[in-house]
Amino acid sequence: MAKLSKNRKNALSKVDLNNSFSSLEAAKMVKEASSEKFDASIDLAVKLGVDPRQANQMVRGVVSLPHGTGKELKVLALVTADKELEAKDAGADYVGLDEFIDKIKGGWTDIDVIITMPSVMGKIGALGRVLGPRGLMPNPKSGTVTLDIGKAVSDVKKGKIDFKVDKFGIIHASVGKVSFDAEKISENTDELLQTIIKLKPSAAKGTYIQSVSLSSTMGVGVKVDSKLLV
Numbered sequence: 336m337a338k339l340s341k342n343r344k345n346a347l348s349k350v351d352l353n354n355s356f357s358s359l360e361a362a363k364m365v366k367e368a369s370s371e372k373f374d375a376s377i378d379l380a381v382k383l384g385v386d387p388r389q390a391n392q393m394v395r396g397v398v399s400l401p402h403g404t405g406k407e408l409k410v411l412a413l414v415t416a417d418k419e420l421e422a423k424d425a426g427a428d429y430v431g432l433d434e435f436i437d438k439i440k441g442g443w444t445d446i447d448v449i450i451t452m453p454s455v456m457g458k459i460g461a462l463g464r465v466l467g468p469r470g471l472m473p474n475p476k477s478g479t480v481t482l483d484i485g486k487a488v489s490d491v492k493k494g495k496i497d498f499k500v501d502k503f504g505i506i507h508a509s510v511g512k513v514s515f516d517a518e519k520i521s522e523n524t525d526e527l528l529q530t531i532i533k534l535k536p537s538a539a540k541g542t543y544i545q546s547v548s549l550s551s552t553m554g555v556g557v558k559v560d561s562k563l564l565v
Contacts (some may be wrong), residue, residue: 403494405512
């Protein structure tokens with residue numbers, strides 16, 4: 336059995352692993368137990384009772400977190416010339432088209448979100464092998480393929496996130512930073528959970544939300560009682 340480090344022991348002493356709590360109580364514990372020497376992310380993991388291999392049980396959506404994630408996202412707007420000013424005014428970090436498509440083909444992916452227009456998707460489709468594995472491929476369902484470029488860029492900058500269940504039936508998402516007040520972490524958590532509940536597929540049988548855990552980067556997970564949200 337691996338020996339627990341001093342920090343790990345200290346963290347475990349500050350959380351209750353046997354019970355589940357409200358999102359506010361869990362947020363307070365996670366903050367208290369965090370021992371990272373940087374402003375760690377607060378991450379939510381939600382295990383769903385779905386089979387992601389079935390198209391009618393796929394859970395994917397977007398949510399605007401009330402207090403953002405605390406992370407400054409780099410946004411690339413792949414747009415035609417008539418939309419460039421709109422994207423820049425909304426706060427996009429990079430704006431252009433062909434020159435950035437060429438950069439991506441060369442391996443450049445120093446961005447967090449790509450926003451584009453329906454008319455440009457034909458050019459971007461060829462980038463699937465580069466963007467797909469990194470979760471950067473624009474998608475109309477996530478609001479990243481749109482004619483309203485300014486709003487899309489602004490929403491991402493303010494805290495709009497895209498989430499998707501993985502092959503194990505788990506949704507992972509960042510809901511803040513350790514430096515956030517517990518109340519802000521709680522409100523972000525509740526907003527995401529409520530959105531996931533609304534997206535329950537009609538084909539899903541049995542218990543939909545099987546478990547919820549809140550943790551800091553490299554920290555101890557604290558169980559959140561999802562029943563308190565229903």
